[in-house]
Amino acid sequence: MDDLVLARSLFGTTMGFHIIFATLGVGLPLMILVAELLFQKTKDQDYAIMAKRWTKGQAVLLGVAIPTGTIAGVQLALLWPGFMEVIGKVMALPFQIEIYAFFIEALFMSIYVYAADRISPKMRIFSVSLVLLGASASAILITNVHAFEGTPAGFRINNGEIVDVDPWAAFFNPSFFISAAHVAVSAYMTGAFMISTIAAYKMLRNKKNLRVYQFHRKALILSLVIGGIFSFLTAINGHESAQMLHEYQPEKLAAAEGLFETQDYASLTLGGYTDRESKEVKYGIEIPWVLSFLSGNSFDTVVVGLNDFPEEYWPPLFVHTLFNGMVIIGSFLIFLSIAGFAWFKLLKKPDFPKLFLYAFISAGPLSILSIEFGWIFACTGRQPWVIYRILATEDVVTGSTHIGVLFLLFSLIYVILGAAVLLVLRYYFKRHPVENEIDPDPPSNSTGMNAY
Numbered sequence: 001m002d003d004l005v006l007a008r009s010l011f012g013t014t015m016g017f018h019i020i021f022a023t024l025g026v027g028l029p030l031m032i033l034v035a036e037l038l039f040q041k042t043k044d045q046d047y048a049i050m051a052k053r054w055t056k057g058q059a060v061l062l063g064v065a066i067p068t069g070t071i072a073g074v075q076l077a078l079l080w081p082g083f084m085e086v087i088g089k090v091m092a093l094p095f096q097i098e099i100y101a102f103f104i105e106a107l108f109m110s111i112y113v114y115a116a117d118r119i120s121p122k123m124r125i126f127s128v129s130l131v132l133l134g135a136s137a138s139a140i141l142i143t144n145v146h147a148f149e150g151t152p153a154g155f156r157i158n159n160g161e162i163v164d165v166d167p168w169a170a171f172f173n174p175s176f177f178i179s180a181a182h183v184a185v186s187a188y189m190t191g192a193f194m195i196s197t198i199a200a201y202k203m204l205r206n207k208k209n210l211r212v213y214q215f216h217r218k219a220l221i222l223s224l225v226i227g228g229i230f231s232f233l234t235a236i237n238g239h240e241s242a243q244m245l246h247e248y249q250p251e252k253l254a255a256a257e258g259l260f261e262t263q264d265y266a267s268l269t270l271g272g273y274t275d276r277e278s279k280e281v282k283y284g285i286e287i288p289w290v291l292s293f294l295s296g297n298s299f300d301t302v303v304v305g306l307n308d309f310p311e312e313y314w315p316p317l318f319v320h321t322l323f324n325g326m327v328i329i330g331s332f333l334i335f336l337s338i339a340g341f342a343w344f345k346l347l348k349k350p351d352f353p354k355l356f357l358y359a360f361i362s363a364g365p366l367s368i369l370s371i372e373f374g375w376i377f378a379c380t381g382r383q384p385w386v387i388y389r390i391l392a393t394e395d396v397v398t399g400s401t402h403i404g405v406l407f408l409l410f411s412l413i414y415v416i417l418g419a420a421v422l423l424v425l426r427y428y429f430k431r432h433p434v435e436n437e438i439d440p441d442p443p444s445n446s447t448g449m450n451a452y
Contacts, residue, residue, distance in 0.1 A: 006403040021065035027191015029132040082396030094141040105134025147179035192227035197364030228337025246295035250304040256323040266291040266303040274317040322377040329370040
């Protein structure tokens, strides 16, 4: 591989690893906050225990998110010096403000972790709220740099010089609000579904222990409600994102759908793969007119095809598969949330069949996979540009060599670090099982299980 591919692979691997912890670091505080609010409202001790245990996991994940985020920042400067020159002069605001957001998150996370039993209920809720605010703001601010890459604003390059710099115009670039909403709602969705994975797994393991089963069932229902709400909001935001692509990055939208010819009443194609030679999506299922409607809220909206652009401007065509993966996973998670909630609340079924529980277990990993698909789609779909139509990726890569060695070393580090996180979490929760914390007598407002 040449240095450009190696540099992209190294940074992509770093971000692919970091984004798991960053996403959960945003999503879990929402679950902790909701559990705290439910505890203060109902005085059901189970919710306080949930908040406490989820906070332990959040602390471990935050301990990995911080150094991997630092590594990503260092790699940006080392691997993409030409890009960082522009960012330093035009788009430094998000990085500067993010320091304060992280400070708020870390400060109030420390207060909540170490002083939760010593502060008032209002202060506990206030602390968790600021953890959530700080984590969400950090993610939004950093993601805004990516939004700027796709819809640059606030500067021009004239004869190789950066001129007419307006930092606030760059900050509030055209895709800022849609991108900010997407990173927030998808993170909240992922945090909720990771809880559903753990809760469903524990329910399968504790079918004979009624009290433990009921505890995890509460966590499962809570996660399905929160996950369902934010998976639906993520889908709505996806519609807005498609319209943003239609207006500002039409070749990226065309590649996502494998559309080569410009047309109105364009079909949405699910499945299959894009064949560059025949210029079609093979083995896909076409849904008539839907792509035009998604792009412009009208079935006769004209969607520009790839053939209207020079081939060197085409993104890699495998982004169609990534886009499909996001759509399919998102639709499944919405269905799963509705089905699970309806089974328990509407049909009044107090216990879940194994098939349901296995499906709930898959929800967390699938949501993480969807996040990875989305990140790769967003970055790869912008290629060959690092700043769309202004700065080519190949023009800003470092001239340093031996990137391949760094790629292998960092990949090994991430494997070790990922395994260490799993082992630490497993060790802690095995040493501190929930049975030791919950009241052995079921709360009076718990629903019994017919099968036990």
